[in-house]
Amino acid sequence: MPNRLDPAIGIFLKAKADEAFNKNDFVVALSLYTFIINNDPGNGIHHLNRSLTNLRLQRWSDATKDATKALELCEEKVHKAKAHFRRCQARRELYDISGANEDLEAFLLNGGAPKTASVEAQKLKAAPRSVNEIVLEDVTDVADLFSNTLDLADNTPDAVYEIRPSSGKGLGAFAVKRLQRGDLILAENPIVPVDDPTPYNIVKGFKQLSPKNLARCLLLHNAHPEIGLFEGIYNTNAFSQAGVVLDVARFNHSCSPNARYSYHEPSKQERIFALTDIAEGEQIYVSYLQSRNVYASPRSKRRQTLSSRYDFCCQCTACDDANFEESDRRRQEIGMIWESLPMMIDGRKILMSVVRAITLMREDGYFGDGDDFAVDAAAICAGYSDWASCEYWAKFAYENRAAEFGADHPHAERSRQILDKPRSRENHPQAGLFPGRTFRDIRLPRRM
């Protein structure tokens, strides 16, 4: 069976697994050995190591299976002796005393130490032959032995979401309580921060991880196994300058998302904010595509970008909708408005177009980025000295940015400054450029 791991990476991963084992961090070691075995299944030594790890975790059945696999794959006597001894111990715990005795004999035949064998032989003599022979207080231990102890997550007790399977999309994040637009869903520091994500820096970032964090990263989805393990994981899961952020990496994409990423440079945290109200149990989606690439692009273009960057065909509500052509028409019109705005000279036309673009976005279930247009609208109104309208659009921009990025985000703070001094020339160098006019009749149809 082929080894899919680059040899240098294989050696690195094994060293990290051994490090975890030596620190008695057996859950992490098991996770790392499992990853190595899944990618290099023909190497018996990995099974031998995992067999011992399973013994430490009292996972007797899995320890037996690994020892059996190691016996099949290892040629050297020293490895065979180890595999027999590990299987002997596991079989003893599984009440298979005759099988354990056979392994003990094979251990000696393969050069195992007689002293070790005689200690084990004593244990085998004293071991119960069946579950019925265990005294009552041990029964609890037996139940514990088979419980699942393999959780690598650091659970946040007050998290408003949980990570669980999402039909057809691997894992996903789901609201555990009702959320409102503007609610902060998470704020998390990156596990692999990479300021300048060159291939070299990405590998360096992964190599600095603790065994536990490495094990967690290796569990993330990799849409690009062809470009190298660490680069593949990085490119599938890093969505901003923050780098790879563990829980953030479990949020699936939608072209009509109900939440959005917001990278907060001052704290170097990736945050997610609710874009809409979200019901308890509903899946929380972000958009992997930014601004015009999502709200002004048709399904074919969005799917093409997502497929080439993340290797999936988008199955979101916008893409899967039978009426996707109607959605395409809306998004294409938004794109045309965006492109034609800089060429427009009439203030009224510009504002009508802004209203139309935001209305189309909302009609299409897209509740972010209204500020992209509102900021231009505020500037135009200042140009015509229509300060009431300027304030209306500046307020819209600020409120949307505060809800979508957080009020302390530099984006929102910039809007706040404009709102604080809406009539200042400093904020609006174009103020009074055109003859005075009023656009008070041009507003969004309702609160959007």
Ligand SMILES: C[S@@+](CC[C@H](N)C(=O)[O-])C[C@H]1O[C@@H](n2cnc3c(N)ncnc32)[C@H](O)[C@@H]1O
């Ligand atoms: C960053 S991961 C998101 C979490 C991932 N579902 C997991 O199990 O770890 C990106 C991957 O999730 C899946 N995915 C995300 N959004 C999807 C969507 N709208 N349609 C289909 N698959 C999606 C794809 O496999 C994609 O490559």
